[in-house]
Amino acid sequence: MVEERLFARYELESPLGLERAATVIAGEQSSGTFLKLPGETDSLRARSGARIEEIVERTVLSAPGLPCRHAGARFHRGEMVLSWPLENMGASLTNTLATVAGNLFELAEVSALRLTDITFPPAFARAYPGPAFGVAGTRRLAGVEQRPMIGTIIKPSVGLSPEETAALAKELAEGGIDFIKDDELQGNGPHCPLAERVRHVMRALNDHAERTGKKVMYAFNITGEVDEMKRNADIVRDAGGTCVMVSLLSVGLAGLAAIRAHCELPLHCHRNGWGLYSRSPHIGIGFRAWQKFWRLAGADHLHVNGIANKFTESDASVIDSARATGEPLFGDAHYTAMPVFSSGQTAVQMPETHAALGNADFIYCAGGGIMGHPGGVRGGVESLRQAAEAAMNGIALDDHAAEHEELRQALDLFGARTR
DSSP states (O other): OOOOEEEEEEEEEETTOHHHHHHHHHHHTTTOOSSOOTTOOHHHHHHHSOEEEEEEEEEEESSOSSOOSSOOSOEEEEEEEEEEEHHHHOSOHHHHHHHHSSGGGGOTTOSEEEEEEEEOOTHHHHHOOOOSSHHHHHHHHHTOOSSOEEEEEOSSSSOOOHHHHHHHHHHHHHTTOSEEEOOTTOSSOTTSOHHHHHHHHHHHHHHHHHHHSOOOEEEEEOOSSHHHHHHHHHHHHHTTOOEEEEEHHHHHHHHHHHHHHHOOSOEEEEOTTTHHHHSOTTEEEOHHHHHHHHHHHTOSEEEOOOTTOSSSOOHHHHHHHHHHHTSOBTTBGGGOOEEEEOSSOOGGGHHHHHHHHTSSOSEEEOSHHHHTSTTHHHHHHHHHHHHHHHHHTTOOHHHHHTTOHHHHHHHHHHHHHHO
């Protein structure tokens, strides 16, 4: 029987040399401690100890990436790959996270450490079904084929009543929107309780669907305790809703897996708080590694920021993140999730987004890019559709705008602000 192993790749920096730091990390994250104990036999280490698979030194620096207790004039930096036998943690996402991203970040021997990728053994495919809907299921429910889905976020973030939220949803639906989501700050507060919000919003969206045949997808934020999320997911389903949203770092892996097992709707997964993991190049988790956990747990949609966004992330990082969500796991395309672009998006970034991703299988969320359009909501939505049409047909935006007023207005207003 072939042993199944879990592999994790890191960027590592240490004043003691990469070999020494890797050995300490491997021990800390498997069978060892700071000294050999009686129960830590050679056979136990051979069976359960983490294995150093690869070390590649890239550079030597004169200063540490992070504060480091060990003084030194030279800080060695490079890559390290460790592996663990599946028997250590089993096919468990929660225990795997503790293994590959636990105490190792705090070790005194480390002056920088970042998890950049992970390879799960096949046992995880048997344990976790992954996204229930993904791209195909989302498109089917939203009634949008071949082109990007045009979406927006309810703003103001908080403060609107259920009735006011529904009025805005109605306006967006009449303007031709495909997808609407709650802001991550809008959960189940007293001023806008989820059940009331669902009742009013879905009345508006169901009426629109009866009149037009188009059912706008609305991602209601059900983030909460596990039992609460299950009840709220049922409320959305029973009202005719077609999507729910969760804040991943708030509910955790176990929470997402639990709602995936219960919920009958696509899971729109927001990564608010992501900067805690991503902003420093010296510590944290890269999106390529991070998103695999959530896809296995059941994420149908994953936020990836946007090109020319309002945050610190580079365009290259945004696109690599979006591509990562569509890469198969275990050679199975079923585990792919739909990337969600947002953060200061307008018609201007649509062609570059489409070209960089290489397909139209994404949700493109614009707030001001829709609501701030001179032609109102309908003009904003239409400008994004026209930009997508240009992108998919290889037509320059300016050329397409010459024959499409809404796109021209968007370029006039947003062009200078975006670049």
